[in-house]
Amino acid sequence: xxxxxxxxxxxxxxxxxxxxxxxxxxxxxxxxxxxxxxxxxxxxxxxxxxxxxxxxxxxxxxxxxxxxxxxxxxxxxxxxxxxxxxxxxxxxxxxxxxxxxxxxxxxxxxxxxxxxxxxxxxxxxxxxxxxxxxxxxxxxxxxxxxxxxxxxxxxxxxxxxxxxxxxxxxxxxxxxxxxxxxxxxxxxxxxxxxxxxxxxxxxxxxxxxxxxxxxxxxxxxxxxxxxxxxxxxxxxxxxxxxxxxxxxxxxxxxxxxxxxxxxxxxxxxxxxxxxxxxxxxxxxxxxxxxxxxxxxxxxxxxxxxxxxxxxxxxxxxxxxxxxxxxxxxxxxxxxxxxxxxxxxxxxxxxxxxxxxxxxxxxxxxxxxxxxxxxxxxxxxxxxxxxxxxxxxxxxxxxxxxxxxxxxxxxxxxxxxxxxxxxxxxxxxxxx
Numbered sequence: 001x002x003x004x005x006x007x008x009x010x011x012x013x014x015x016x017x018x019x020x021x022x023x024x025x026x027x028x029x030x031x032x033x034x035x036x037x038x039x040x041x042x043x044x045x046x047x048x049x050x051x052x053x054x055x056x057x058x059x060x061x062x063x064x065x066x067x068x069x070x071x072x073x074x075x076x077x078x079x080x081x082x083x084x085x086x087x088x089x090x091x092x093x094x095x096x097x098x099x100x101x102x103x104x105x106x107x108x109x110x111x112x113x114x115x116x117x118x119x120x121x122x123x124x125x126x127x128x129x130x131x132x133x134x135x136x137x138x139x140x141x142x143x144x145x146x147x148x149x150x151x152x153x154x155x156x157x158x159x160x161x162x163x164x165x166x167x168x169x170x171x172x173x174x175x176x177x178x179x180x181x182x183x184x185x186x187x188x189x190x191x192x193x194x195x196x197x198x199x200x201x202x203x204x205x206x207x208x209x210x211x212x213x214x215x216x217x218x219x220x221x222x223x224x225x226x227x228x229x230x231x232x233x234x235x236x237x238x239x240x241x242x243x244x245x246x247x248x249x250x251x252x253x254x255x256x257x258x259x260x261x262x263x264x265x266x267x268x269x270x271x272x273x274x275x276x277x278x279x280x281x282x283x284x285x286x287x288x289x290x291x292x293x294x295x296x297x298x299x300x301x302x303x304x305x306x307x308x309x310x311x312x313x314x315x316x317x318x319x320x321x322x323x324x325x326x327x328x329x330x331x332x333x334x335x336x337x338x339x340x341x342x343x344x345x346x347x348x349x350x351x352x353x354x355x356x357x358x359x360x361x362x363x364x365x366x367x368x369x370x371x372x373x374x375x376x377x378x379x380x381x382x383x384x385x386x387x388x389x390x391x392x393x394x395x396x397x398x399x400x401x402x403x404x405x406x407x408x409x410x411x412x413x414x415x416x417x418x419x420x421x422x423x424x425x426x427x428x429x430x431x
Contacts, residue, residue, distance in 0.1 A: 009257075009429050016198055016254055016428060017264055017299070019292045025252035026266050033249045038393055045399045046421035047388035052402070053220040054382045058418055059326040065409040067092035070305050071171070071178040071191050073320045074098055076209045076334065078175065078349075079125070080106050084142060087125045091322070096168060096179065097121050099131065101142035108170035108179045109144050114163040131165070140165055174204020175336070176318070194430055195260040195301060199311065201290045203338060207316060208349035211335040211360050217371050219378040221306065221323040224331055227370050228308040228319060229401070231265060231300075232394040237373045241366050244268065246298050253396055257429045259304030259404030261397035264297050304401050310363075314338050317363050327378045333367060335360055399425055 014021070032039055052058050075087055080100035088097045088111055095111035097120060113120045113133040120133050120140075130147070131140040139148035144165035149155060169180040171188040173196065178188055189196055217224070227233065234248035242248075245267055252264040290313060293299070299311040310317040316336040324330055339348035380386070391399055402420045411419060 010426050012428050017291055017293050022252045022264050022293050026250050029250050042393060043423045045391045046423055047390050048402060048420055049388055049418045050381050050386050051418050053222055056326050057415055061409055063092055066305050066405060068181045069408055071180045071188050073307050074179045075177045076175055078208050082127055084127045084129050088121050095119055099142050106170060106177060108168040109165040113138055175207040191258055193258055194256040194428055198262050202311060206339040206345050207336050208345045209334055209336050210349040210353040213333045213364055215331045215371055218328055219374045220327060221321050221329040223374055223377055224321045224329050225306060226398045227374060229302045229397040230395045237369050238366055255396055255400035255425055255427050257427055259401040261302045261400055263300040266297060302397055304404055
């Protein structure tokens with residue numbers, strides 16, 4: 001493996017989670033913890049202004065600069081099983097409808113009728129042969145083309161071809177669907193970069209959604225993201241759930257390009273993580289094709305700007321974190337089964353859903369502990385009792401995506417006193 005220093009960029013020519021690499025990083029982490037030494041080659045991070053979490057003006061800047069320029073999780077392929085399967089959602093105050101057309105493609109549109117601007121589809125989801133506005137019955141096909149206008153003769157000169165629904169860029173990474181409001185954004189695969197390669201071993205054709213949960217809490221969305229990006233808090237918040245399973249001090253922490261990060265945690269025993277998902281009706285997976293490290297670690301990722309992904313041999317847990325207001329957040333959790341080679345993915349997901357709820361209960365309990373810890377955080381942060389946040393080595397992922405926030409916003413557009421200093425954080429990029 002060749003590693004080359006490029007400013008604060010580090011080029012790694014091989015898999016960033018190759019087992020020898022991860023084991024060596026675990027050894028170094030263990031040595032630093034035992035000697036109580038900060039890694040000598042890692043920079044001290046500057047403090048982060050609390051106003052980034054509490055100020056309305058910064059929240060509004062985020063809404064334009066981050067949510068309107070990033071690839072955002074919008075759903076999962078198996079939510080669109082049939083032609084006409086649709087789902088509606090609101091992202092960054094924008095109403096969106098996703099639908100599978102008769103050729104199998106999943107299309108995304110602004111959920112806005114091109115007649116007088118009514119919300120086109122009000123139902124949360126379902127299956128229907130076309131997209132019809134309930135106000136005046138303007139009807140679009142599954143490709144978004146306007147096909148029927150009642151009393152069309154009353155609209156002289158109407159060009160139905162010019163009244164198609166406004167499309168939104170929509171691309172897939174395996175079983176996961178993403179959208180981007182920026183027509184000029186780089187392709188999804190380029191945006192994922194190293195992260196896409198890191199989780200590219202997951203057999204996405206065998207992944208199926210079988211359970212979802214949602215929670216709201218009165219705290220800024222970045223505080224929620226921060227919590228799920230780091231494991232510094234595990235010993236104190238998850239004393240009787242996660243802490244007995246993983247050694248939170250011994251982890252491979254890797255900041256990746258475009259604000260993403262990877263966290264590979266050493267379990268206390270080889271079977272610690274697997275015991276949770278196997279108790280939920282998910283059989284031990286055939287891990288051929290998945291990285292060797294999968295069976296002996298907890299693999300966790302932060303996907304910029306708002307997604308946390310946990311990977312095991314037979315389960316994906318995906319958490320998407322959405323701002324509701326500057327001090328209100330919605331967290332949506334998704335449980336996805338990974339079937340064994342040769343097994344029917346739908347049957348595996350059904351078995352997981354019908355079997356014991358142990359795995360769901362475990363992850364839900366861990367998430368609830370996190371939310372409880374953050375419940376009164378916004379009130380405290382907004383009180384004037386703290387001006388800046390100090391991050392340690394085990395929280396470097398937070399610093400990484402804050403740098404990416406600032407890059408998207410533009411240094412000149414950040415309110416005075418709210419910028420984050422670039423201290424030369426080591427960022428892994430593709431060769």
